[in-house]
Amino acid sequence: MSTQPRVIVIGGGASGLSAAYTLMKRGLRPLLLEATDQIGGRMGGDRIDGFSTDKGADFFPGSYDTTFRLCEELDVPLRRLSMDIGWHRCGRWAVTTPITSAGTLLRNIRAARTLDLQSLQGTWAILKLVRSLKADAKYLNYASSHRIAEMDTDETYGAYLDRLGVPEPLRLTLDGFLGLTMGNPEEFGSTWIRAFLAEVLFKPDKLFTPVGGCSHLTEVLADRLGGTVHVSTPVRRVVIENGKATGVVTDDGFMEADAIISSIPATKALAIMPDLPERIRDALDRVQYSFGIRVVMGLDHPPLPPGWSVALYPGDDTPSLMDRTVNLPECAPSGKSLLDLWVGERRAKDLMTLDDEAVVRALLADAHRNAPPGSTLPQYEEAVCKGLPGMFTAINQMRQNIGSDLLNLRIAGDFMRAPIVNGAITSGIETANEVADFLEA
Ligand SMILES: Cc1cc2nc3c(=O)[nH]c(=O)nc-3n(C[C@H](O)[C@H](O)[C@H](O)COP(=O)(O)OP(=O)(O)OC[C@H]3O[C@@H](n4cnc5c(N)ncnc54)[C@H](O)[C@@H]3O)c2cc1C
The missing domain is CATH 3.50.50.60 (FAD/NAD(P)-binding domain)
Incomplete structure (x- = not known):
């Protein structure tokens, strides 16, 4: 022993x-x-x-020193992410690309305007924000040697934005990205979120993920x-x-x-x-967690417009949409894609009591309302009728009484008889005959 x-x-x-x-x-x-x-x-x-x-x-921000060392030791290769993000604001779409050159800066000018990064108040607030993050850079990072505790106060992130006078439209832009994993970030501690802004939002070209x-x-x-x-x-x-x-x-x-x-x-x-x-x-x-709901589905086509990895809906309860295979094609069989839908706490609270199927149905319906241009999001498709206990009795009673409840409207479909092809055909022929009889009379 x-x-x-x-x-x-x-x-x-x-x-x-x-x-x-x-x-x-x-x-x-x-x-x-x-x-x-x-x-x-x-x-x-x-x-x-x-x-x-x-x-x-x-994803892993560039400062994940211990994690990167472990990946190296275990032979887990990392890949730098490309984060072309579609933002839905005020009924319009804008696409941002990480700013890495004068070219990408120019390409993002229209998006910056849509996201309120260019209004006078917005520009001023961004300058103050960046200055404050830079001043505290040695505290605000995710490296193993971080000194976040030294900056920790009772201030929430929402109060921090108030203190900086960040205007509402810009707040929404910042919340859109944070909300991707955090639900409502304004309740989080300001120090923690400032570290996130410093590490993720302002360094989007330095995000990595293990291959696979x-x-x-x-x-x-x-x-x-x-x-x-x-x-x-x-x-x-x-x-x-x-x-x-x-x-x-x-x-x-x-x-x-x-x-x-x-x-x-x-x-x-x-x-x-x-x-x-x-x-x-x-x-x-003192430790609390947010919660959210994530639905991941395999598709036989890319769901988002070409090149987009993420679609965000700042200030809106529409789920964020992420095509994981833009960065990680090996995570799906050749030619297929993976779509992630994610909603934060506010919407998740409404959905928590529903069963899985109803959650998927609700999230897809939300996603369809303002789908990105050129996207091909999946529809909720019915598969095989479950014939749950009591369904046949209820449908049968409804079928027998439908004539006294409705004059000229009939309902056909497999579920009206036996939910198989034969039931569908029977139901179709039957209702057609009923309607024809009604019209002749
Ligand atoms: C949707 C989402 C997205 C995220 N995105 C990122 C990201 O992009 N980058 C990033 O760095 N971080 C991200 N995070 C945070 C990151 O995933 C976590 O910080 C990290 O994985 C936590 O690891 P952990 O081992 O501390 O806890 P956990 O991963 O929670 O592990 C705890 C384990 O303990 C088990 N357990 C619980 N109770 C018991 C028990 N009584 N007995 C035995 N086992 C038990 C649980 O089942 C679980 O497996 C994200 C988190 C979520 C939820």
């Missing part, structure tokens, strides 16, 4: 996998317990019919960890006695550990570690 100390890592997201991998490299004996049946957490993905999707993280998508990195990590990863093993409780963690309780009972790493969101950590010292609980209590 091994005498190496046993370390239990709770959670198989990016942090848990990196922790377990590092422990293994240090000659320790990690055991990673993941609650769901998949590793990756918010950097996970799915492989379906030759498509590979990311469920969470999409961000989830590819978590897959490679899990591969290296082999049998140390146990999925479908939720930790129900971490046992802490006299300030020392002794083990974890899973559905199979108690597992002793020499050390434990909790790599799960703070909200969940609080739930499984009720005995944490007050000071730690208080800090974890």
Whole structure:
């Protein structure tokens, strides 16, 4: 039996996998317990019919030093993203390209006007914003040595925009990009969002993603960890006695550990570690998360106009649209595409109670309302009727009474009889005869 100390890592997201991998490299004996049946957490993905999707993280800004080193070590190649973005504002579309030369600057002038980057007030606010980000550049970045905590205040991002006098149209432009993953960013802390602006919005030509998508990195990590990863093993409780963690309780009972790493969101950590010292609980209590809904679908054609990778609807609840295969063609079989639709918290709250099918239907309907010019977004297409319990009775009763409820209108379709071809044909012939009889009379 091994005498190496046993370390239990709770959670198989990016942090848990990196922790377990590092422990293994240090000659320790990690055991990673993941609650769901998949590793990756918010950097996970799915492989379906030759498509590979990311469920969470999409890109890495240029300052991700530790991540890039890990990618290099694990032989995970990175690709620089091209971010040609369509913005829908005031009923019009404008397309921006990362400004990397005088040529791209000129090409973006019309878009800048649409996005209020050129009005006097907008220009002034942008100058103040850029100046403030530059002044605090050494704090506002995502490198491992960042000093964000030194700048942390109680100010929200919304209050920061107020303080700078950023006019509403420009606010909407900034929110459009932030809203892609953050829902309503104005409630977020100003320091955190300012770091995002500095790292992402003002450096759009320095965004990267692993070839194969961000989830590819978590897959490679899990591969290296082999049998140390146990999925479908939720930790129900971490046992802490006299300030020392002794083990974890899973559905199979108690597992002793020499050390434990909790790599799960703070909200969940609080739930499984009720005995944490007050000071730690208080800090974890301050951590909150946004939520949103993302629908990813495989298509046999590019959904957005040629060259566009993203379509944004600032200030609007229309889902953002992203064609992942513009940057990552290998994530779909040849000639096919992947469309991501994402809505932030405000719209997501309305959709949370619906089933998956209704969510897809609602998001596609929203996306169609102001579809980009030349786009070919999928329609919600009916497949096979489910014939749910009670449907046949309800339809049958309706069919028998339709003549007394409506004079000259009949409804045909497979669902009116047996929802198959024969039912469709029967229903078509039947209603045609009824209408003909009505007209003759
Ligand atoms: C839609 C979206 C887009 C994003 N885009 C980006 C981006 O482009 N770039 C970027 O850098 N970041 C992005 N992020 C953030 C990034 O994905 C996360 O910061 C990061 O993946 C978090 O990793 P983690 O390991 O800390 O947590 P998680 O990924 O949440 O991992 C926690 C894991 O623990 C498991 N778990 C929970 N409870 C238990 C339990 N009791 N027992 C066992 N296991 C448990 C969970 O199932 C999960 O697998 C995005 C996030 C989302 C949601």
